[in-house]
Amino acid sequence: MKITIINGPNLNLLGTRETDIYGSQNFDSYLDSLRTSFPKIAIEYFQSNIEGEIINLIHKSKDCDGIILNAAAYTHTSVGIADAVKSIDCKVIEVHISNTYSREEFRHNSFLSPVVDGIIIGFGLDSYRLALESIIN
Ligand code: DQA
Numbered sequence: 001m002k003i004t005i006i007n008g009p010n011l012n013l014l015g016t017r018e019t020d021i022y023g024s025q026n027f028d029s030y031l032d033s034l035r036t037s038f039p040k041i042a043i044e045y046f047q048s049n050i051e052g053e054i055i056n057l058i059h060k061s062k063d064c065d066g067i068i069l070n071a072a073a074y075t076h077t078s079v080g081i082a083d084a085v086k087s088i089d090c091k092v093i094e095v096h097i098s099n100t101y102s103r104e105e106f107r108h109n110s111f112l113s114p115v116v117d118g119i120i121i122g123f124g125l126d127s128y129r130l131a132l133e134s135i136i137n
Pocket of ligand 1: 070071073097099
């Protein structure tokens, strides 16, 4: 089984960015532990701060078994990423580390939520494991 994680803008700074909200673990070390916990799953990982690159990555990942997508700030702004999700058949799970509904109002809207297969929000980095389990199951 092949699953792709796509992280959007500023998530390359996890571990040092707003640690009160996102925690102090960087994504690479989290990814190591995820791969160790799921040795039979090929987990591909991409991160980009650029909207068009995220769209290209979604197109490129269309043949995998599932995409775990944290589009970060683009969640709240990007019709282009939502259209990319709509244009592929692969299962897509939207994830967020923080509970976006308990934060500023502009984070309450997601252009992605209506077009993805499922949404996991607010469990810290564990949101990614929960999304992975949902695809496997
Ligand atoms: C985020 C929530 C977004 O509102 C924010 O812009 C992010 C991270 C999260 O994972 O909690 O960059 O997607």
